[in-house]
Amino acid sequence: MRATVDCVHCYLKQAVSCMRMAGLDEDSQHEILFKLMDYVKGLDRNATPAENSTYAVLKTYELMGVDDPYKEVKRQSNDLALELYPRLKRMLDEYGDRLHSALKIAVAGNVIDLGIRRSFDIEGELRYSMETGFSKDHYDRFKQKLENVDEVLFLGDNAGEIVFDKVLVEELVSLGKKVTYVVKEGPVLNDSTMEDAIYVGMDKVARVITTGSRFLGVSFKHMSQEFADALNKAPLIISKGQANFESLEQHEMAQDRVFFLLKIKCDEVAKAAGAALGDVVFFTV
Structure with a gap:
């Protein structure tokens, strides 16, 4: 997916979110934002929105002199989601098909996106996901593919949300599948890192690796060999969130192998x- 003119204000909105999260005063925010506007002019219009967002966010971090403005709120999101975890597990038995329900629970967690939205309604999202469900649903296709593979690669997204993903990962493991869960190498917005994975116990149920970079989504120019190998060899991939979708939907490798799980934002x-x-x-796709 290529960046469009509508993506530009989103880069700046994410920058403002970062600055507010870091507690910068309004004068400092204006100063940094004006510098960032000049920087954004040089971004590649043919790149994905996720890649350009990363450059804008990391530039904002540099100008602020703060490397992880979301650190505390990521911990809070994880704690909030962990409090919900027992209830999420009970919901698997309340809505019939456990795997389909686990997918709906996982996507409900995708609302925890502090890079774009500064507030969210987890209860409302859970009700919507479980009762309204997917407007576009290739579950039967996924289940058919799943029957013929031993391993699943899961591209994660945000902190907090990772707990909702854990419910899905555990369900896949209960079906006899090995799961590799992917997080970011370092902090960028509120995306999950290895620290988050260990904090919520994802490492106890899945092999956890990093992308090898801090780039949002999947950057083919900035990834570790370990992640590249996992991405190329995986017979079935669950891609969580918008940034991963933006990165992969146009690639031939995604066809009938990558299943996108997200809320449209x-x-x-x-x-x-x-x-x-x-x-x-x-x-x-």
Whole structure:
């Protein structure tokens, strides 16, 4: 997915979120934002929104002199999600098909996205995901593919949300599948890192690796050999969130192998996914 003109204000909105999270005063925010505007002019319009967002966010960190403004709120998100975890596990038995329910629970966690939104309603998202469900749903296709593989690669997204993912990972493991869960190498917005994975116990149920970089989504120019090998060899991939979708949906390797699991949070992603703003979707291209 290529960046569009509508992506530009999102880069700046993410920068403002970072600065507010770091507690910068308004004068400092203006000063940094004006410098960032000049920087954003040089970003590649042919790159993905995720890649350009990363450059803008990391530049903001550099200008602020703060390397992880979301550190505390990521811990709070993890703690909040861990409090919900026992209830999430009970919900698997309340809504019929456990695997389908686990997918819906996992996507409900995708609302925890402090890079774009500064508040969220987890209870409302859970009700919507479980009762309304996916507007675009390739579950039957996924289940058929799953029957013929031993391993699943899971591309994670945010802190807090990782606990919702853990419910899905545990369900996959109960079906006899080995799961490799992927986090970021270092802090960027509120994306999960190895620290988050260990904190919520993901490392106890899955092999956890990093992308090898701090780039949002999947950057083919900035990844470790370990992640590249895992991505190329995986027979089935669950791709969580918008940034991973932006990175992979146009690649031939994604066809009928990568299943995108996300909440649609912007009009451009809605167009690319063939869904409506606010929908939750689970599909392959």
